[in-house]
Amino acid sequence: MKPLVRVNDFVVKFANVNGSGSASANRLFAQSIIRMGVPATPRNIFPSNIQGLPTWYEVRVSEAGYLGARGGTDLMVAMNPQTWDKDVAGIVPGGYLFYDSTRPLPAAKFRDDITVLGLPLTAICNAEYTDPRQRQLFKNILYVGALSAILDIDPVVIEQLVAEQFKAKEKLIAPNVHAFRLGRAHAEKSLPCPIGLTVRRADKVGERIFLEGNSAAALGAVYGGATACAWYPITPSTSLAEAYQRWCARFRTDPETKEKRYAIVQAEDELASIGMVIGAGWNGARAFTATSGPGISLMQEFLGLAYFAEIPAVIFDVQRAGPSTGMPTRTQQCDVLSCAYASHGDTKHVLLFPEDPRECFELGATAFDLADRLQTPVFVLLDLDIGMNERLVAPLAWDDTRRMDRGKVMTAEMLESGRDFGRYLDVDGDGIPWRTWPGTHPTRGAYFTRGTSRDRYARYTEEGDAYRDNMERLLKKFATARTLVPAPIRRDAPGGSRLGVIYYGSTAPAMDEALDLLAAEGIALDALRVRAFPFHADVKRFVQEHERVFVVEQNRDAQLRSLLVVEEEIDPARLVRVLHYDGTPITADAIVGEIAAHARVTPLRRAQSHGSQPQGV
Amino acid sequence: MTYLPKPKLHHPDLPKNELGLTRRDYEGAISTLCAGCGHDAISAAIVHACYNLSLPPHRIAKLSGIGCSSKTPTYFLGAAHGFNSVHGRMPSVLTGAHLANRDLIYLGVSGDGDSASIGLGQFAHALRRGVNMTYIVENNGVYGLTKGQFSATADRGALNKRGAANGDEAIDMVGLALQLGATFVARSFSGDKAQLVPLIEAALTHAGAAFIDCISPCVTFNNHAGSTKSFDYVREHNEAVNFLDVISGRETITLEQEPGTVELVTQHDGSVLRLRKVAGDYDPTDRTSAIDFLARHHQAGEIVTGLLYVDPDPTSLHGHLGTATKPLNAFDDAVLIPGSAALAKINASLR
Numbered sequence: 001m002k003p004l005v006r007v008n009d010f011v012v013k014f015a016n017v018n019g020s021g022s023a024s025a026n027r028l029f030a031q032s033i034i035r036m037g038v039p040a041t042p043r044n045i046f047p048s049n050i051q052g053l054p055t056w057y058e059v060r061v062s063e064a065g066y067l068g069a070r071g072g073t074d075l076m077v078a079m080n081p082q083t084w085d086k087d088v089a090g091i092v093p094g095g096y097l098f099y100d101s102t103r104p105l106p107a108a109k110f111r112d113d114i115t116v117l118g119l120p121l122t123a124i125c126n127a128e129y130t131d132p133r134q135r136q137l138f139k140n141i142l143y144v145g146a147l148s149a150i151l152d153i154d155p156v157v158i159e160q161l162v163a164e165q166f167k168a169k170e171k172l173i174a175p176n177v178h179a180f181r182l183g184r185a186h187a188e189k190s191l192p193c194p195i196g197l198t199v200r201r202a203d204k205v206g207e208r209i210f211l212e213g214n215s216a217a218a219l220g221a222v223y224g225g226a227t228a229c230a231w232y233p234i235t236p237s238t239s240l241a242e243a244y245q246r247w248c249a250r251f252r253t254d255p256e257t258k259e260k261r262y263a264i265v266q267a268e269d270e271l272a273s274i275g276m277v278i279g280a281g282w283n284g285a286r287a288f289t290a291t292s293g294p295g296i297s298l299m300q301e302f303l304g305l306a307y308f309a310e311i312p313a314v315i316f317d318v319q320r321a322g323p324s325t326g327m328p329t330r331t332q333q334c335d336v337l338s339c340a341y342a343s344h345g346d347t348k349h350v351l352l353f354p355e356d357p358r359e360c361f362e363l364g365a366t367a368f369d370l371a372d373r374l375q376t377p378v379f380v381l382l383d384l385d386i387g388m389n390e391r392l393v394a395p396l397a398w399d400d401t402r403r404m405d406r407g408k409v410m411t412a413e414m415l416e417s418g419r420d421f422g423r424y425l426d427v428d429g430d431g432i433p434w435r436t437w438p439g440t441h442p443t444r445g446a447y448f449t450r451g452t453s454r455d456r457y458a459r460y461t462e463e464g465d466a467y468r469d470n471m472e473r474l475l476k477k478f479a480t481a482r483t484l485v486p487a488p489i490r491r492d493a494p495g496g497s498r499l500g501v502i503y504y505g506s507t508a509p510a511m512d513e514a515l516d517l518l519a520a521e522g523i524a525l526d527a528l529r530v531r532a533f534p535f536h537a538d539v540k541r542f543v544q545e546h547e548r549v550f551v552v553e554q555n556r557d558a559q560l561r562s563l564l565v566v567e568e569e570i571d572p573a574r575l576v577r578v579l580h581y582d583g584t585p586i587t588a589d590a591i592v593g594e595i596a597a598h599a600r601v602t603p604l605r606r607a608q609s610h611g612s613q614p615q616g617v
Numbered sequence: 618m619t620y621l622p623k624p625k626l627h628h629p630d631l632p633k634n635e636l637g638l639t640r641r642d643y644e645g646a647i648s649t650l651c652a653g654c655g656h657d658a659i660s661a662a663i664v665h666a667c668y669n670l671s672l673p674p675h676r677i678a679k680l681s682g683i684g685c686s687s688k689t690p691t692y693f694l695g696a697a698h699g700f701n702s703v704h705g706r707m708p709s710v711l712t713g714a715h716l717a718n719r720d721l722i723y724l725g726v727s728g729d730g731d732s733a734s735i736g737l738g739q740f741a742h743a744l745r746r747g748v749n750m751t752y753i754v755e756n757n758g759v760y761g762l763t764k765g766q767f768s769a770t771a772d773r774g775a776l777n778k779r780g781a782a783n784g785d786e787a788i789d790m791v792g793l794a795l796q797l798g799a800t801f802v803a804r805s806f807s808g809d810k811a812q813l814v815p816l817i818e819a820a821l822t823h824a825g826a827a828f829i830d831c832i833s834p835c836v837t838f839n840n841h842a843g844s845t846k847s848f849d850y851v852r853e854h855n856e857a858v859n860f861l862d863v864i865s866g867r868e869t870i871t872l873e874q875e876p877g878t879v880e881l882v883t884q885h886d887g888s889v890l891r892l893r894k895v896a897g898d899y900d901p902t903d904r905t906s907a908i909d910f911l912a913r914h915h916q917a918g919e920i921v922t923g924l925l926y927v928d929p930d931p932t933s934l935h936g937h938l939g940t941a942t943k944p945l946n947a948f949d950d951a952v953l954i955p956g957s958a959a960l961a962k963i964n965a966s967l968r
Binding site: 207208209210211219222223225227228230251252254257258259260261262263264265267268269271272273274275276277278279280281282283284285287301302305395396397398399400403404436437438439440441442443446447448449450451452460 | 697709711712714739935938942
């Protein structure tokens with residue numbers, strides 16, 4: 001088997017033991033490639049465990065800029081004996097295996113169609129260090145050094161990164177650089193360097209930044225003016241609340257008094273989290289919670305209250321594979337329906353679907369404006385893939401002329417001037433009533449908030465007409481929401497196509513790549529990235545303009561497709577499911593495989609008669 | 618229960634408080650509870666207490682869960698915003714409201730089903746967080762709206778209306794509140810206005826988590842022989858440890874001639890709690906001995922009432938969090954939004 005030869009286009013996978021301190025070394029590796037101007041996308045693959053179980057870190061290097069997962073491993077850095085067999089099996093034919101050769105392994109443990117690169121890392125460390133913790137930690141830096149030689153990564157770049165990383169703890173710079181050089185020297189001495197996979201300087205990164213979605217969403221909450229956060233720890237959303245804490249410590253602390261212009265409460269459970277968010281929203285603060293699927297399940301009753309009593313709230317749902325505990329550290333887009341219709345009775349909620357950390361920031365901030373404007377819960381649906389992984393994205397931007405849209409809040413002056421206040425009175429024809437914050441005026445504007453039915457002036461009633469009147473107004477408000485949520489982003493194939501594809505959220509990078517691959521196969525597709533529910537009018541238009549539309553999702557039940565069928569009354573036969581839901585991030589190959597297979601058995605001539613040179617068969 | 622609308626005209630000679638408001642200005646809509654319900658007496662006591670303290674009604678936020686008791690906030694303080702939330706979840710909603718605006722006075726009204734059964738967790742956590750609030754449980758030992766099932770505060774052996782005995786141990790809300798770190802704990806009886814009104818006043822002026830367990834007989838489902846939450850039973854077994862007067866900081870304190878039986882407790886806001894002690898050995902500022910005293914008297918079948926514990930200088934949630942003294946809902950863009958310059962720095966640090 002001929003060894004792979006690829007420049008700036010390969011996948012490296014690190015197999016480590018959880019808790020061994022490999023994360024920062026692996027991150028260093030990914031960052032060094034980015035610093036060389038080559039896009040690299042890391043993904044953490046980890047178990048629901050703190051110490052001892054296997055974890056993987058996969059880095060896709062792609063000068064072409066494909067940031068989605070690819071599948072297959074070109075170079076395996078096998079540091080975990082426990083997963084050896086599976087790791088070795090995952091290497092593509094012609095690929096490479098780098099491992100710690102301190103203990104000899106029988107030939108049966110290897111494959112003859114790959115290149116094996118052994119370096120006695122443990123032995124080198126044991127000879128160099130006496131402290132067991134040092135032996136462990138420096139072993140990680142050591143293999144980064146070895147990899148830099150194997151893949152021809154500029155050592156200056158890595159040494160610079162080490163210096164930046166330990167800027168605050170300068171004493172650590174020299175020993176880390178030493179370990180790095182040690183690993184590099186050993187590799188240069190005893191391994192064929194470089195191998196067929198190499199990193200070559202390029203300028204394909206540009207101004208882009210390297211950021212994790214949860215952290216970006218938390219920053220979005222800060223820029224969105226959120227002052228209250230109530231949350232309960234749950235993977236993969238925990239780091240969102242923790243990031244909010246860090247951003248607030250930096251940006252929301254009174255420089256003189258050190259007072260905090262924010263409040264974060266770690267609640268006793270998700271019921272209390274959303275209760276606090278609703279209480280704060282009712283009382284005029286912008287508030288949010290961060291959770292995942294099981295938390296959404298627990299919040300159902302409260303979400304119905306917030307919908308019916310019309311209280312702003314923002315919920316960041318970092319989705320993971322369900323149902324039940326499911327695969328808590330694996331990614332999915334499986335809460336679309338449970339969020340869209342959360343709670344008992346007739347309810348519908350606003351959902352936002354960020355594609356990457358940059359949109360986590362943008363839509364994270366926008367969610368607070370929408371919640372206030374619409375006086376209703378707004379869900380931001382991240383998932384583990386974008387939430388807990390760093391991604392190369394365009395720099396974050398903010399318009400300093402932008403102001404928080406607090407929506408229709410009647411002030412003491414407005415009440416004093418004699419304006420009619422009915423909490424559930426639709427004075428503007430958009431279904432959105434005015435509200436007052438508690439404590440506004442001594443004699444006007446007070447009302448009783450309740451989950452029971454009431455009339456337009458918030459007076460309790462069980463009259464059917466008043467109940468219906470209110471429920472119809474809520475529908476009208478939802479129709480208004482359609483015009484306010486972020487519009488979908490459409491990209492037509494050159495010359496257009498009769499086939500369309502709809503996708504959303506973290507599927508975006510895999511879809512970008514799949515569109516290129518399909519185009520290369522002659523299958524032209526118009527693409528629409530949906531960014532919100534209720535669906536913007538452009539979504540139905542898009543479906544109407546195409547004979548058949550693929551709906552690509554990371555769940556079993558084609559949840560967004562269901563929403564399209566139910567809410568837009570689209571003929572289900574026109575919407576073809578393309579599903580990936582094994583807990584791994586969706587890949588371009590998976591999308592291409594399904595769409596191409598479908599294109600082969602369906603009358604592609606329609607597309608042919610329309611598109612340029614489709615082959616398909 | 619009456620269907621007659623409340624007359625809006627006030628008697629011209631109704632006394633006025635420091636704000637120039639009459640007691641009627643603190644009332645709400647007419648009650649829809651059963652005639653004679655203990656809860657209505659508590660609502661009346663809340664009206665009295667707020668009037669006596671000259672609190673601006675609109676600066677109070679009244680929150681409740683679900684149940685008969687949780688309906689009552691409609692029946693007092695009509696000028697205040699109210700929130701009838703979800704069953705057992707008033708404490709979290711109140712906590713969130715309090716995060717948003719620490720300047721309002723928070724009054725949580727709940728029942729024994731709401732706080733001891735479905736909402737026991739939220740009850741516990743709101744108290745241990747030290748949310749600055751007055752939390753009143755209108756405790757009748759029974760589910761009223763669903764017609765007479767035992768609640769978690771019903772005593773073991775108590776009989777329901779049909780004569781069936783409750784087999785489960787009762788949850789003692791006062792004992793829990795003491796253990797959970799509430800800084801003001803009292804028990805009273807809806808039939809004892811003279812005791813209840815000053816307790817509510819004291820709780821409202823308390824700058825921490827104040828809890829009042831108010832036994833409030835259910836005239837429809839739990840006021841029969843064999844009930845331990847009936848008017849007769851509570852009157853017979855009520856053991857008051859003290860009687861309370863609340864004196865605001867502005868008033869001069871004149872001690873009545875009762876040597877050895879009066880204790881003055883000055884609260885953080887300058888108000889003085891004047892306690893006329895009945896049980897000579899009872900110290901309401903000692904949490905541990907209060908727990909012990911309650912346990913001993915509970916065993917003897919007595920319902921201890923009065924101000925059971927107070928920390929005159931309590932800490933509270935915003936204090937623990939270090940939140941700004943200005944309400945969070947009053948900050949504007951200039952303070953809250955870091956802007957593009959800060960974002961440029963963040964971008965630079967992420968390359």
